[in-house]
Amino acid sequence: MELLEFLIFDNLIYILAIVLGVILTVAYLTYFERKVIAFMHVRMGPNRVGPRGLLQPFADVLKLLTKEIIFPKNANKFLFLIAPIITLATAFAAWAVVPFADGMVLADINAGLVYVLAMTSLGVYGVIIAGWASNSKYALLGALRSAAQIVSYEIAMGFALVGVLVAAGSLNLSEIVRGQEGGLVHWYIWPLLPLFLIYYISGVAETNRAPFDVAEGESEIVAGFHVEYSGAAFALFFLGEYANMIIISALTALMFLGGWYSPFTGDSWIAQPSIFWFLGKTSIFLYAYFWLRASLPRYRYDQIMRLGWKVFIPITIVWIFVVAVMKVYHVGPWWN
Amino acid sequence: MTKIVRYLKSLTLNEIRKGLMLTQKYFFKRKFTVRYPEEKTPKSPRFRGLHALRRYPNGEERCIACKLCEAVCPAAAITIDSDVREDGSRRTTKYEIDLFKCIYCGFCEESCPVDSIVETDIHEYHFESMGKNVMTKEQLLAVGDMYEEQIAKTKQEDAKYR
Ligand code: SF4
Ligand code: SF4
Numbered sequence: 104m105e106l107l108e109f110l111i112f113d114n115l116i117y118i119l120a121i122v123l124g125v126i127l128t129v130a131y132l133t134y135f136e137r138k139v140i141a142f143m144h145v146r147m148g149p150n151r152v153g154p155r156g157l158l159q160p161f162a163d164v165l166k167l168l169t170k171e172i173i174f175p176k177n178a179n180k181f182l183f184l185i186a187p188i189i190t191l192a193t194a195f196a197a198w199a200v201v202p203f204a205d206g207m208v209l210a211d212i213n214a215g216l217v218y219v220l221a222m223t224s225l226g227v228y229g230v231i232i233a234g235w236a237s238n239s240k241y242a243l244l245g246a247l248r249s250a251a252q253i254v255s256y257e258i259a260m261g262f263a264l265v266g267v268l269v270a271a272g273s274l275n276l277s278e279i280v281r282g283q284e285g286g287l288v289h290w291y292i293w294p295l296l297p298l299f300l301i302y303y304i305s306g307v308a309e310t311n312r313a314p315f316d317v318a319e320g321e322s323e324i325v326a327g328f329h330v331e332y333s334g335a336a337f338a339l340f341f342l343g344e345y346a347n348m349i350i351i352s353a354l355t356a357l358m359f360l361g362g363w364y365s366p367f368t369g370d371s372w373i374a375q376p377s378i379f380w381f382l383g384k385t386s387i388f389l390y391a392y393f394w395l396r397a398s399l400p401r402y403r404y405d406q407i408m409r410l411g412w413k414v415f416i417p418i419t420i421v422w423i424f425v426v427a428v429m430k431v432y433h434v435g436p437w438w439n
Numbered sequence: 440m441t442k443i444v445r446y447l448k449s450l451t452l453n454e455i456r457k458g459l460m461l462t463q464k465y466f467f468k469r470k471f472t473v474r475y476p477e478e479k480t481p482k483s484p485r486f487r488g489l490h491a492l493r494r495y496p497n498g499e500e501r502c503i504a505c506k507l508c509e510a511v512c513p514a515a516a517i518t519i520d521s522d523v524r525e526d527g528s529r530r531t532t533k534y535e536i537d538l539f540k541c542i543y544c545g546f547c548e549e550s551c552p553v554d555s556i557v558e559t560d561i562h563e564y565h566f567e568s569m570g571k572n573v574m575t576k577e578q579l580l581a582v583g584d585m586y587e588e589q590i591a592k593t594k595q596e597d598a599k600y601r
Binding site: 139142150300394 | 450452455459461462463465466467468471472474
């Protein structure tokens with residue numbers, strides 16, 4: 104009973120705030136994505152629904168929700184429906200441990216980093232199950248590609264996180280951020296620069312976004328794993344994918360850019376740590392997602408594998424040693 | 440050796456940085472989009488859109504039912520019936536263009552000896568029920584009456600190049 108009360112009165116409101124916040128952010132992220140890519144294509148992007156097209160996301164949501172969910176013949180209905188739910192649930196669950204500002208975190212657990220890694224990789228089960236349950240060869244191919252890709256990049260991502268773990272000496276995300284206190288130069292991005300790049304690129308690959316979107320690959324396998332999905336089920340996949348993008352961006356900001364800390368030092372208002380610094384840093388990486396998508400063509404499948412296994416993994420292993428040595432000898436402004 | 444150099448170079452991500460800078464540059468460029476219903480692209484006087492049948496200034500219809508346009512039409516979109524009018528002149532009793540068959544080639548206009556059938560620059564039109572795609576003589580004449588000024592102007596503009 105006490106647990107229930109604790110859950111409802113203390114946490115429900117935070118959970119609602121986070122979920123609603125993420126859903127709204129996703130809605131405007133789709134708008135933002137279309138605008139950014141349109142601008143890079145020298146077009147205008149959506150500008151019809153509402154002033155400057157600002158109501159476009161709601162029009163899209165209404166459209167998707169009013170459409171019929173079509174079940175393919177001979178598809179396994181249960182798996183077919185559970186797949187988008189898995190994708191979405193894991194994407195939302197990962198938000199539980201993200202510290203928005205000092206102390207502003209739903210679950211301040213010590214294994215936060217591992218938890219996040221687990222949640223973001225569990226999401227791939229949604230993709231695989233969707234591909235399997237759709238009873239379609241394109242969907243199955245997409246799922247297979249996605250599985251192989253995630254297995255490859257998970258390792259590089261994990262090693263990059265080991266680097267962060269070594270640097271911070273903690274798995275708790277809040278602790279990791281606190282280790283970066285003290286302005287721009289104290290952020291882990293400098294000693295961990297290669298790991299930072301690899302983490303972000305692996306994150307792009309893990310969320311199946313361009314240029315690593317072979318799981319969808321419109322030009323090759325139509326839409327990959329979600330080719331058979333329509334209406335609300337498709338909307339859930341969409342929501343999950345974008346929620347994952349936000350979480351990867353948020354984690355990159357937390358682990359490498361000092362989360363809620365200001366890049367400036369001193370006593371003025373601009374040097375105060377606040378949630379806005381965190382949100383701002385997250386938006387930079389969200390922008391980078393779209394920037395990359397507008398700039399790069401899709402990787403060929405074998406090149407993705409090559410990049411993951413032959414480039415990223417060796418670099419991360421080497422750099423973990425470098426970080427360890429730096430830490431042992433108390434190098435720089437980070438560990439003295 | 441060159442292989443190693445290339446490998447190390449690729450690690451600097453220089454090529455990708457160049458590509459990203461290029462797209463970023465275009466981000467700030469003026470956009471080419473024409474916001475269609477409010478803005479329109481300029482049209483050539485030779486634009487071939489909706490058909491019209493013209494009249495002489497005194498109100499007499501130009502068409503003399505020579506059926507050249509019907510004969511030349513590559514899509515067989517034009518159907519003409521003709522008869523002798525009370526005053527003894529040869530006139531069409533039926534003049535129909537099926538706009539679904541028409542390929543807007545402009546041959547009918549070229550073939551017409553009296554500049555009767557013309558293609559206007561109207562391209563924003565639609566049909567609301569089945570069968571409305573066949574323009575009757577009355578409709579064609581009505582289009583001609585409504586846009587005579589416009590038609591005369593574009594023909595004038597184009598005349599010096601023909
Ligand atoms: S434009 Fe060409 S296809 Fe159309 S009615 Fe005239 S001759 Fe026939
Ligand atoms: S429109 Fe012109 S070409 Fe066609 S029948 Fe009439 S006069 Fe002849």
